[in-house]
Amino acid sequence: MASIGLFEAFFCLLTFCYLFHKITPKIYLWNWPVLGMLPGALVILHRIYDWSVEVLENSNLTFLFKGSWFAGMDILVTIDPANIHYIMSSNFSNYIKGPEFQEVFEAFGDGIINTDAELWRNWRNASQVIFNNQGYQNLSKSTTRRKLKDGLVPLFSQFADEEMVVDLQDVFQRFMFDTTFIFITGSDPRSLCIEMPEVEFAKALDDVGEAILYRHVTPRFLWKLQKWIGIGTEKKMTKANATFDRVSATYISAKRDEIKQGNGESEDLLTCFMKLDTTKYEILKLSDDKLLKDFIVGFMAAGRDPTASALTWFFWILSENPNVLTKILHEINTILPRNGSDQDKSSYLDKLVYLHATLSESMRLYPPIPFERKSPIKPDVLPSGHKVKSNLNILIFIYAMGRMKAVWGEDAMDFKPERWFSETGGFRHEPSYKFLSFNAGPRTCLGKNLAMNLMKTVIVEILQNYEVKVVNGQKIEAKPGLILHMKHGLKVTISKKRSSLDLDVCFLIFYYFLNKKLFDYYSQHSYPWSWPVLGMLPAVLVRFNWIDDAIWIIEKTNLTFLFKGPWITNGDSLITVDPANIHHILSSNFSNYVKGPELKEMLDV
Numbered sequence: 239m240a241s242i243g244l245f246e247a248f249f250c251l252l253t254f255c256y257l258f259h260k261i262t263p264k265i266y267l268w269n270w271p272v273l274g275m276l277p278g279a280l281v282i283l284h285r286i287y288d289w290s291v292e293v294l295e296n297s298n299l300t301f302l303f304k305g306s307w308f309a310g311m312d313i314l315v316t317i318d319p320a321n322i323h324y325i326m327s328s329n330f331s332n333y334i335k336g337p338e339f340q341e342v343f344e345a346f347g348d349g350i351i352n353t354d355a356e357l358w359r360n361w362r363n364a365s366q367v368i369f370n371n372q373g374y375q376n377l378s379k380s381t382t383r384r385k386l387k388d389g390l391v392p393l394f395s396q397f398a399d400e401e402m403v404v405d406l407q408d409v410f411q412r413f414m415f416d417t418t419f420i421f422i423t424g425s426d427p428r429s430l431c432i433e434m435p436e437v438e439f440a441k442a443l444d445d446v447g448e449a450i451l452y453r454h455v456t457p458r459f460l461w462k463l464q465k466w467i468g469i470g471t472e473k474k475m476t477k478a479n480a481t482f483d484r485v486s487a488t489y490i491s492a493k494r495d496e497i498k499q500g501n502g503e504s505e506d507l508l509t510c511f512m513k514l515d516t517t518k519y520e521i522l523k524l525s526d527d528k529l530l531k532d533f534i535v536g537f538m539a540a541g542r543d544p545t546a547s548a549l550t551w552f553f554w555i556l557s558e559n560p561n562v563l564t565k566i567l568h569e570i571n572t573i574l575p576r577n578g579s580d581q582d583k584s585s586y587l588d589k590l591v592y593l594h595a596t597l598s599e600s601m602r603l604y605p606p607i608p609f610e611r612k613s614p615i616k617p618d619v620l621p622s623g624h625k626v627k628s629n630l631n632i633l634i635f636i637y638a639m640g641r642m643k644a645v646w647g648e649d650a651m652d653f654k655p656e657r658w659f660s661e662t663g664g665f666r667h668e669p670s671y672k673f674l675s676f677n678a679g680p681r682t683c684l685g686k687n688l689a690m691n692l693m694k695t696v697i698v699e700i701l702q703n704y705e706v707k708v709v710n711g712q713k714i715e716a717k718p719g720l721i722l723h724m725k726h727g728l729k730v731t732i733s734k735k736r737s738s739l740d741l742d743v744c745f746l747i748f749y750y751f752l753n754k755k756l757f758d759y760y761s762q763h764s765y766p767w768s769w770p771v772l773g774m775l776p777a778v779l780v781r782f783n784w785i786d787d788a789i790w791i792i793e794k795t796n797l798t799f800l801f802k803g804p805w806i807t808n809g810d811s812l813i814t815v816d817p818a819n820i821h822h823i824l825s826s827n828f829s830n831y832v833k834g835p836e837l838k839e840m841l842d843v
């Protein structure tokens with residue numbers, strides 16, 4: 239009876255808070271006796287992201303959330319770049335994830351995500367050696383391309399043929415699940431296929447994410463009790479842990495056999511970790527299967543979720559900004575070799591700076607990991623002047639950070655890839671304590687380069703071959719969680735782009751007839767038309783007396799005429815017979831006009 243009374247009282251208080259909040263739409267939460275700001279937090283939980291932006295903007299970038307008295311859940315929320323630089327870099331050793339974090343993120347065991355101090359340093363150094371290994375880098379590139387060609391592309395073609403509405407978020411989750419699983423174990427679980435099957439390990443990762451979020455908003459004694467009884471998200475967490483143990487054990491033992499039989503030539507992460515010279519890492523005992531399981535689970539979560547989230551938000555924001563899409567397509571068409579091999583295409587990815595800027599801008603507004611937790615070992619004072627006692631929870635709200643006017647300027651909420659370029663046109667590298675999407679300091683994301691290259695490869699492949707149309711009328715909002723997922727997914731339709739060769743042929747046929755008509759009409763001469771994509775090239779192909787034509791044009795254009803070449807070849811030519819120009823080029827400014835490498839290449843024989 240007593241517990242029912244307590245529940246009723248709590249329910250009444252929540253209802254009161256809700257109504258109170260509705261009537262007085264203040265952005266600050268009330269600090270109630272006993273319950274602190276918890277009731278208000280539960281009321282605004284569904285719009286926690288927008289609320290955090292408002293409250294942090296109005297509280298000079300740092301805000302103290304008072305938790306309930308019995309749970310000791312005070313949290314200092316900060317996005318002050320000076321504090322972040324201090325916590326993540328200059329006083330890094332005092333700010334750890336800590337034992338409470340490890341308890342909440344229990345599923346990641348003693349892996350890199352969860353640990354601090356020496357064990358973390360061992361993980362970090364070992365992982366860095368492996369990530370820098372050429373063999374692993376080749377494997378990650380070839381895996382991405384293979385999964386695209388054999389997985390995503392055929393699936394997109396089928397979606398297009400059958401005019402299906404698909405959830406792009408689910409597609410990217412599956413693509414990243416398979417790809418990361420291959421990076422780690424060398425095996426493809428094939429979750430990305432038309433049937434969209436439920437995959438046990440992937441579901442376990444989702445359940446763990448849900449349970450960890452629940453542990454963040456529930457007093458410790460309560461979720462502990464639920465775990466002990468075996469109900470709710472805690473039950474799912476226990477089941478997920480059992481799945482991780484079982485599935486990982488299969489792969490670990492198969493890999494051990496492979497290495498024992500002398501077949502351990504694979505470059506996947508599990509093989510690399512198993513073959514690592516462990517004498518260099520004092521406390522990283524990779525002969526221990528439990529540690530290897532923690533590695534598999536941690537890297538699966540680190541690789542799959544953030545990358546899939548980044549790709550989903552990117553395609554949505556692109557659909558809202560068609561002018562940005564046009565610029566990206568133009569960049570791809572001008573820079574990437576049209577019929578280049580996959581290897582050629584990979585080597586050009588770095589040159590796609592506008593695409594890089596757009597991805598960065600999209601992750602500024604929609605950071606895949608929306609917040610980060612830290613805790614001081616010793617009491618300290620932050621650069622903002624806030625005193626922190628040891629073990630206080632510090633929450634760095636990455637989502638709000640990307641939207642702060644005080645950090646990004648008055649247009650912080652606008653989507654503007656151009657902000658990533660300096661006045662001189664060079665790429666603007668923002669410091670990581672301001673652009674926090676990949677974390678900052680010694681714990682910066684290990685997979686940053688891998689993820690950026692992978693996402694660019696996927697985006698280029700999709701944009702070159704398909705049109706992705708977001709279905710109108712759906713509600714797009716972020717789901718509160720450890721990863722910035724879309725709450726209702728992203729429904730899209732896919733259609734195939736006609737290959738540019740098809741387009742060229744159509745254009746040529748159409749142009750031939752039109753030009754012939756015009757030619758007949760003007761009887762002798764006319765200006766060549768500059769067509770989209772093909773420029774004035776078709777005119778040269780269909781005018782049989784083009785030398786005559788050229789003389790006529792040059793005369794009409796005051797002795798100088800700009801011939802527009804096709805877009806892909808950058809082949810514009812200025813044709814001039816103006817004697818003043820000729821004197822300038824051939825004599826008075828001789829040193830500035832060379833034959834150039836292009837001519838040299840043509841005359842190579």
Ligand code: HEM
Binds near residue numbers: 362548688689
């Ligand atoms: C768009 C994609 C990605 C984003 C935005 C991202 C972001 C982040 C962030 C914010 C952290 C810090 C998390 C924390 O300390 O709690 C992190 C850590 C990490 N990330 Fe990524 N990540 C991405 C992709 C990847 C990929 C593809 C991999 C590898 C397969 C990876 C591997 C890791 C690892 C191992 C850590 C732990 C580093 C450490 O604690 O020393 N990430 N990432």
